[in-house]
Amino acid sequence: MTELDPGKVNVRFVDDVVPTALSLPRRYTLTHSDRTGDRFLTIGRDYDLRQISGAYTRFMRDEVLAEWLDDHVPRLHVFLHVSGGVVFGNASLRLRIFRSCLRSVLQALRYGDDALFTAEPALDQGTAVVHYSSTKDRFNFQEETGPLTDYRLT
Template sequence: MKRLNPDKLHVTYLAGATPDELIVPRRYTLTHSDITGTLFLSIGSEYDTRKTSKFYTRLMRDEVLAELIDEGEDLIFRVYCHVSGGFVFGRAKWRYNIFKSELPLVLEAIRFGDKNLIEKIPTIDNSKVFVHFQSTDNRFNKVEEWGFIADYK
């Protein structure tokens, strides 16, 4: 881990999810506190709408959603960042650059937060990561490949 402070990561398993049993899809909701720098990761079969429906989160739209899904014979991670569209704080280019700079930390948090599952099923480390930047501005509305989840140990 290059950037993650494990003491600042709090992981919650939602109903039906456990630390060491694979459910597909396996969905991740990552939010944070701007004041303390604490990261909050929820893992479940659905996204944690309780975290994303709070007023501040709806205004900032700085949460990151991800999912581990089965695409044919491979498990892959798809990560979703809301860059622009609707009512959000900040310009698209600024938000895109912030998401890009913080994505290594985000991916480290997801991998570390689900380390028990990855230790049980090490082939998950071979899963490719695709990041979906979602924007009404075509310059920032794109999908990028970010290597493998193992790159974020």
């Protein structure tokens, strides 16, 4: 997969979130346009429910939700909806798509919150826990990534 184009990432901070300070909760809502390839990232204290409430987004269920949790060290938890309810595509296909896009998803989150990583460099050594949510047991699991610094755009 090609590296993320930062010119296609639109970032918005809401809820008085300070770009340079990690205060919990800090949540990310990431969507994209299939037509333009643009990514839309909202960083706030809550998920941006308006951003994911459109009929198309609710049908596709390809949004990415993420948040920092204190697991004795700050760790980024990423939530992906593989199956359950009315969604486009079967679980196997959706899992393959999510996995093929995971690098660019983590790059978008890392890029969009670059001021935080600059102010808190230890966060770059942290990892992300990716939660794949499915009503089918074999597609319902989590896995940990390498350090977030691996997703910094060069």
